[in-house]
Amino acid sequence: METLLVTPLNAWHKAHGAKMVPFAGWEMPVQYSGIIAEHGHCRTRAAIFDICHMGEFSLKGPGAKNALAAAVTQNLDTLAPGKCRYGFLLNEQGGVLDDLIVYRIADEEFMLVVNGACTASDFATIKGRLPAGLAFADISDNTAKIDLQGPKSFEVLARVLPGEWNTLGYFSFRKTAFDGAEIIVSRTGYTGELGYEFYLPADKAQALWEKLAADPEVLPAGLGARDTLRLEMGYPLYGQDLDTEHTPAEAGYDGMLGSAAPFTGKARAFDVRRKLVALSIEGRRSARHHDKVLDGNGKEVGVVTSGSFSPTLGHSIALAYLDAQAAEADGFTVQAAKAQLPAKKVDLPFYKGGTARAKLS
Template identity: 60%
Template sequence: MTDLEITPLTQWHRDNGAKMAPFAGFDMPVQYKGIIVEHKHTRTKAGIFDISHMGEFALAGEGAKDALNKIVSHDLETLAPGKCRYGFLLNESGGINDDLIIYCLAQDEYMLVVNGACREKDFKHIQANLPESILLTDISDQTAKIDVQGPESLDVINDLMNEKWNHLKYFNFETTEKLGFSMIISRTGYTGELGYELYLPADNALEIWEKLATDERTEPIGLGARDTLRLEIGYPLYGQDLDEKHTPKEAGAGFFLKKETDYIGKAGLAEVKESLIALSIEGRRTPRHHDEVLLSSGEKTGTITSGSFAPSLGHCVALAYVKANDADNDTFIIKTARTELEAKKVSLPFYTEGSARMKVD
């Protein structure tokens, strides 16, 4: 435990009864009142999440857009200030070094939000491929990230800010100093529900978290429910569903790739050896990461990457890589440590009632 990093909110989590565990090198809350309780609260009201383990980089300088465009899969030509976009940082063979969101702050000025476990390698990779005139700065340690997610999250944000934020559209953001410090409010999230992500100075995180926590509509949510929420929507997790051995096309995310501009890894995207598929399993017996996926003949075709009981659906779901030639099969068998489970291939998202894209007045 002594080697784990902490967030500005770690002591609050401990003081308020959170079950803690290592995640991405940080001491993070897994649950408070229970995964299913927290999951359902986020789907129906609003959950608050400490996501301060994520990495943030600032990138600026004349020609920053063109330089970054050669490194990431995002189409920066159509990314205007005030908008953000999801995409990938690839290796030379097209494998995924990381998935990340890029925020366009102004012309030739960006913020990159990367996975905490990938922070160091991402920074080195990007830095090595930038011209010296472009300044890349790791601002992770001075930046906290708090997510407010759920159908009532807009009401919570409006009350926090004491003004209406109904105008903010999906994958749009604004910078505000309304609370006495600079904070980015972004209409994004990882749960499939209407949600907002707050990027703010680490020194102000506890104050804002405590204000959010006292709102009767909110509950603190741990990483356990965050995982079941994202899996029900089919959002991938880096290190499980995404990795350096698989390309975005193999992960079913080829639609995020820009078509015109050349970028690192683009040449390696042509071959698709495996495909990430969605599987539905009756009952509560949960497949786990690394469980084998078999054809009906008993032949192994792939491996489970993520699996869980889905509280919103009442049964288990999973993501798995299988051989590309087998990806169109309707049924599979999952071999767990104790038994074999029948699985049916389905389309994503598993849970279709999410409010993430809802229009707000």
């Protein structure tokens, strides 16, 4: 049997009735009170998520900015210290090895946050693209990550870590102190709601988690709700909606490829053979990963990458890669396991009421 890795909060999850499942080599909570209840609480109040399985790297030293700009797709020329930016790690063919966020700590100091299943391979790939002399380290084992998400998250943050957080903008971060340790508070998230991500020493994770969980607005939420929340926003999941077989442009992210640096995969990153499209499906029956998508003539033109019932919208939704020409149509059929599901192409996000960019007074 596979030996699963555990986060610093593993014992807490089990003690509080979480259903634990294998995920990306980790034992993780998929739900506590239930996916729909946790989803709804995050959309209306606030939820906390254990994201300690993610990987974190540190890069610093003279020339770090230019070296990193040649390794990932983010435009670092326009990224100021205290800001972070989403982007990609590509292979030579423009395929996505991983999606990641780059944090600019100082002029020549960065933190990279990558997907847990890709930590080892990402580190090896990036290290191979960096010149000698830079300090590049995998700090994942000593770094915990907790996400606080939901329209009430600002109020919770102000109670748990008092400070002038109303001045912290979207995709900005700030260092502060908690329990005698330096931590990073980042106004980012994966739910579409106002929220914050905390990076802190692993041995401080339970103390912060318990303090957040004790707030009357907060419920713990598992990976199940995290997945339905991100899908309602059309946020991609690596390994399903993003992979080495598709370019960022095919996933709809060509607008994020504005870096002037000669990053690996740049020559092919704009290739489009297929397009990732959003499909709205009437009823509760869900499309599933790998379900075939048919055009109006019954011809197979693509495949579903993510699909679920949307608790907020009350019907099913899906993302699918379709042949580029076929993707221009409006109506499709998803060939599910036991039924054919009529699907209509729609614009993202599916859920348009998210509070992520809310202005705080």
